[in-house]
Amino acid sequence: MQGEDASAEAALDAAARVLARARRPFIGGLGTDVAGMRATLVLARRLGAVVDHAGAAAKYRNLHVLQEAGWITTTFAEVKNRADLLVLIGDGWRHRFPRFVERLVAPSESLFADRLVRRIILLDAAAAGAAGALPGAAERLALAVPVPALPATLAMLNALLDERPVEPARLAGVAPEKLAQAIEWLRAARYGVVAWAAADLELAHAELALQALSRLVAALNRSGRFAALPLAGTDGDITANAVQTWQGGMPYPASYANGTIDFDPHRYGMPNVLGRGEADCLLWISSLARDRLPPATAVPTVVLGRADMALADEPAVFLPVATPGIDAPGHLLRSDKVVSLRLPQLRDGALLSVARAIEALLARLA
């Protein structure tokens, strides 16, 4: 409490007092498992809080395009077994999802291997440089496109695919013959997949690039098959959003103020709510990643976080909690949104799970 050691009971008492005093509490982070998110939503409704995930900015990029146009998507087993062309956008798939490379980019076996001659198109300046280091025997085509040029590159690919009159040479940094080859590979694919991590797309209007991607995938399905694979799941974002969406009937960020529910990324997104001074208390939940720290804020803060978290400022209360899959069992939804994984408990300890900690808070608020 305020940087001083305290018993769990005392910390829970103090945390409950902070929450009970709040009139506009904000519950952020949401780095937890299904049980933790179920409990979080009970608390959010009890407090009339606004909820949002720490990685929400990346998710909105995809969600925006989903809600405007939609997607044709696929899942991991389809990629592993069926894809004969992978288009990998950005560089995050290598760094954020190392097992994606091992298990899906270069799988050792696949169901339809007899028909699989896999090709890979890399669409990123950094990834293009590392093309040779990729495992597997796939043919590679590297387009060294810097992230800010992605929207223009994808627009150009759409135009070439539609056979609209364009001048490929106007696209800086990519040789026209490489674009032509990319188009040839896209058209030849029996089952192509384009993957990206939205967190990579640090652009002023990332949704434009993603809209172009959605259009590209739609166009390639007119005569063949092609699908998108948004890579996510970081810090439980898919899990938290799924539980919020099924219980609330709409995604986060959601407000439970005044006995009702509302969804609006602009009104309820964490940076906006905290930045405008619309919250008078922050409950930060981060049981998965030690480096997901609460944002700097002047309002009283309660943190349910990993024990090894290095906080810059001492919050009013810090309660170390169990990490699902290490200190406690739990469930997380996988990146492709279909498969849920059951996590085992690997070590014993005295840490409360997020669900138990919140139940203890709710008992004190009753």
Place this chain on the structure above:
Amino acid sequence: MLVKLTAARVIDPAHDVNDVVRDLYARDGRIVAAPGASERVDREYDAAGMIAMAGAIDLHTHIGGGKVNLARALVPDLNRREILRATAVASACAGGPAPSTLAAGYRYAAMGYTACFEPAMLPSNARQAHMEMGDTPIVDRGAYALLGNDDFLLRSLAVGADQRAINDYVAWTLHAAQALGIKVVNAGGISAFKFNARTLDVDEPHPHYRVSPRRVIASLARAVHELGVPHPLHVHASNLGVPGNADSTLATIAAAEGFPIHLTHLQFHSYGTEGERKFSSAALRIAEAVNAAPNVSLDVGQVIFGQTVTASGDSPLQYRNARHASPRKSVIMDIECDAGCGVVPFRYRDRDFVNALQWAIGLELFLLVRDPWRIFLTTDHPNGGPFTSYPHLIKLLMRREFRNEKLAAIHPEAAAMSALKDIAREYSLYEIAIMTRAAPARILGLADRGHLGAGAAADIVVYAPHDDPEIMFAAPRYVFKDGELVAERGEVKQVTRGSVHTVKPEFDRGIERQLAGYFARYQTMSLESFGIGADELAELSLARELITHACRSR
């Protein structure tokens, strides 16, 4: 705790009881015989003049699982139009065409429904389906596992695996996914779409496995029967929505080779190609076939005019439908060499010829299929319309005059082409009780649901009679779930948790060795991680009770 409902007019078709005045008693969640005079009644409800039935059962409603959640994420703008505010017992949540799990539970219970079954649980998505159903309060639930587009089954049929091996795989799936039944959606067609075939007719070989939908239906219908699973194979037939699909529907009935088969949302599969627009009703042909085939049951999937969002496992169908999306957006998914799904928002309009005829075809089926024990009241929620329209639908079935008024308001050419105006039949309350309680319980194998005999779960609905059946069914006077009063006059009074229903047929565990190798090589998780055990189901589903129904292998 002993509860008494005094002097109700009881309608209980499972016991041939039709409007007989008697007292009903419930103790500790179960219906009991009249207790001795010395026993103290803890709570008494005066039901004099009111009608009591068992809680209603919806055997086909998309309430939980990945595609439903995709629908919620896709249309927050539509869901926002129907916000349920928090009450003393209920939580704030969104209703709308893709309602939250909370709203679904509250609204079903308030309407007198006490059990709901999710018909399309992908084995690869079963955990999430159970979690979503777990967050659906009050009502009992269960789900049918999808097979028939999964690589393992198609591959097995392609190499001529014998029926015993198919039976073992089907049984293993029921265990692993914690399911109550098996459903097949567009047999082989969803898989074929991944190989870029846009349609697959009943006798057409799959482009890769060379297996026809007929083979898939025949082997699965037989497997479900031989394993002794009470609910027949639940079939979403080939060519949904395609003019002229009555032919493939009849071929699907034949494919079952006399084994029990449940044809779902049959309205969408009863189309002819007559008339200038090459779209007509084949309801009479289909109804005659069903009337003549005692192994066939069906639910209708009635279309209700208005905005909805369709969510189906039939990805090629939804891909074709995406051009009709309103608002214009859609999500199509290929899933895990196992299944697929598609979500398409849609508005059914009474002034649209096709939509109007779809509406009429559904009602024709209801009125032309004679046996209320084999036809069930559904809108294929949310695909034909929301489940909240059931009271309106019941009125359409019970009041010919009302039906004809509505018929006069639809697209005139559709009205002219429909036989509806000449059909005089009106459903009785007794028939409604059969098709919404007794019959679904019987066809699902729920021995202690859907009736009011001693030993049954005390899921009881008490209605104040009203000349207008829509008013009567929309807001029952009392709804009891497991003996607890959960709703009164259409308002939730107490939030409880329902039970989960599953089956666990016996099978040869040898199949697991083969599956373990298959999962290790080709799937993205191990066989061990794939299956859901009882402890895990209890945690995911938050169930009052896990109920396993008996299977007697045949």
